[in-house]
Amino acid sequence: MNPALIGSLIAGYFLILMAVAWLTGRKANNASFFLGNRRSPWYLVSIGMIGSSLSGVTFISVPGWVQNQQFTYLQMVAGFVLGYIVIANILLPLYYRLNLTSIYSYLQDRFGLYTYKSGALLFIASRTVGSAARLYLMASVLQLAIFDALGVPFVVTVTLAILLIWLYTFKGGVGTIIWTDALQTLLMLSAVGITIYHVATSLQLSPSGLVQTIVDSELSRIFVWDNWKAPNHFIKQFFAGAFITIVMTGLDQDMMQKNLSCKTLRESQKNMYWYGIAFLPVNLLFMSLGVLLFTFVAHEGLPLPERADDLYPLLALGGHLPAAVGVFFILGLVAAAYSSADSALTALTTSFSIDILRIDKMPETKAKRLRTLTHIGFSLLTALVILVFRWLNKDSIIDTIYTLAGYTYGPLLGFYAFGLFTRLRIHDKLVPLAALLPPILTGILDFNAYNWFGFHLGYEKLILNGALTFLLLLLLGKK
Template sequence: MNPQLVILIIVCYFAVLMVIAHFTSKNDDNTTFFTANRRSPWYLVAFGMIGASLSGVTFISVPGEVGNTAFSYFQVVLGYLVGYLVIATVLLPLYYRLNLISIYAYLEERFGFYSYKTGAFFFLLSRIVGSSFRLFLVAGVLQLAIFDAYNWPFSITVAVTIALIWLYTFRGGIKTIVWTDTLQTLFMILAVVASIYLIKDALDMSWVSLADELKTSEYSKIFVWDANSGQNFFKQFISGAFIAIVMTGLDQDMMQKNLTCKSLKDAQKNMFWFCVVLVIVNFFFLSMGALLYIYAENMQIALPARTDDLYPLLALNHFPLLAGVVFLLGIIAAAYSSADSALTALTTSFCVDFLGLGKSDKPINKKVRIRVHLVFSVILFLVVLAFKAINDQSVITAVFVAAGYTYGPILGLFAFGLFTKFQLKDNSVPLVCLAAPVMSYIINANSEAWLCGYKFGFEILVLNGLLTFIGLYLLRIKKSNVKAALS
């Protein structure tokens, strides 16, 4: 595709985002940045969250991974439904009752200072890692589509990508994100639908014959029952439930959007419709992935070494021009709908959880907030470059592997707070939360030898959360000692 055309598409796209940012940030203040004054329509939040949840990882990695694991990822998606039910019925009522800006403030009220800071720290770590993975993916596509033609280094691509996010989020914050995510989700869904349609035409198939081709292909297998497989149904389903809980319900990024709704009832309606549409959209992405492989086989196109490169390769070099344009709009929308809200959530968490801004004795300083926003942009830039240097696997796998180790302590902390009545030796909590991921890694590395050939998949997250829970149980304070410990 002509690089000048790509640049024109990107310029037009971001011009639209900047217009939205201008109108949504009028008369903005720090309350608007962090909570959107709690006036967001629930249906906008629900639709926009689809794009933020899916991101560029789903847009590229999920279709590409079909070549390795067929439709088995859909087992994880089915598990999401259980996780979202827990979020809607357990976590959202808690957050609204406490009127939280940062969800990790719950840990301070429940356990104390060190537990609060530990939960917030692991969120920052989780989001920096996860967002960097996603930005790496979209920057790679932009490198292929634009910057390789000018022999510009990958670092320039990353810098431009992050700078554009910063420009339209630093003023309006979460209020801007709610609206821009809605637009970006629309572009992303239109892109996948248009791509499927164009593949159908290129293969000269009717919708019925296309569905039959998908159904009979080797790529359409969903359920895996082999107990030793990383794609085993029970492993994937249970992992999906916990992934939804931690990466949505215990994640400041996703919950910050929910907490902009007018009421708990609206937030719960948002969660219900969000999860229904999310399952449908994921199935479309998997279907598109199978069609990409079928198309490559029919056209005798050599498959790339990395599965993440399949969709970009076909869209930019083999599909009609319209398909390439649609692909670029989709990947840009998918990536930025996740990355922009992550940057806002990182800023919110650090300002509220670590600087203490927003409390009655420490009002939020706008200049400080903007500086924090800028610092996290630089951090994301550096981590993306580091990830490029070490990545050797599908990004969708890398994201969930990282989540298993970084979200596990958050899962353990919230579970212990919600399902027990114990207090803790608060100053020892950070040690437990650091030890649990290390122990999980050691067990995972030796699981085949120690556990009769068992291989962990995404369920390493559950193990990590369980080890954290057990460690916290060992730190519990007996009722007779609670008063003394708190005095």
């Protein structure tokens, strides 16, 4: 595609985002930046959260992931639904009852200052790496589609991508993101739908033929029951999905911050239920796209790319499909990446400002200045981590994100499980040990699992990590 055309489309898209940011951020203050003054319509929050959860990782990685994982990812997605039910009925009532802005404030009330700071820092580390990984995919595609032809270095591409996020979020925060994320989710799903339509047209498939092609494909296998040692066995995938959702949504400041911007607990729960229900068909749509893309490659006799993540971009931008597919692919990718990254940047700013700097105890003017500096600081840090991902040249980013989540969110799972399901007190000053030791032990077990036990650990590492944290907290308990 013509780089000038792509650049013009992206520029026009960001003009729309800036207009939305100006309209929603005219009367912004710290309260609206953090929680949108708790006036967000639940249905807009629900639509936007779909985009935030999917992000550019799902947009690019899931279609290519089908080659190795088939539809077995749906086993995990089914577990996600269970996780959303747990969040709606256990965590959301807790957060609303305590009237929290940062969800990690609960840890201070329950255990003490050191546990509180440990929880917040775990989130900050996890979300910084996760959001950078999501943006890395988008920046890499833009580099390939636009900036390589113009001779622009990757570091400039990353800087521009981060700067645009900062420009439309620095003032309005969550009050702006609720609207921009909903817009970006709709655009992303439209891009997938248009791609499926054009691939089906190229393959001369009727609607019924389209469904039959997907069903008959060897890539559409969903359930794995026969080998319990396999990382994608149903039981492992289902419960790993449930716990991943609990920690990466229910214990994540980014996702919960938007939920807490709803007017009431009931509306927030309604948002969570609808969001959870929608997640199954939306992910099925992405995996169906993956089957169709591999079918198209085989039909046209095209070579498969070395990296699975490159399949969708190469077909959309390589002239193999109509130009409309490439246009909507670029817009959908940018929308998908930004719907996750903008809220992550806001959540990181919120958590560091409130949990670490405690600006909620400061005068408004000083608090606003520190919040702005924090926002700039995390923008720069995210750009740096993206460059590290570029250097590492990771293959499947979605696998990387879930693997990292098992190590970084595991201790948070242990903290909250211990706080909610026991009445015990702990030696608060020793809690940083409980945040660091379980991931190290989990890593040792993961590295040696096949030699010691004859099987590989999958995403259930998260559950193992949380269980080790829980047991360590028991040892740190007070009489």
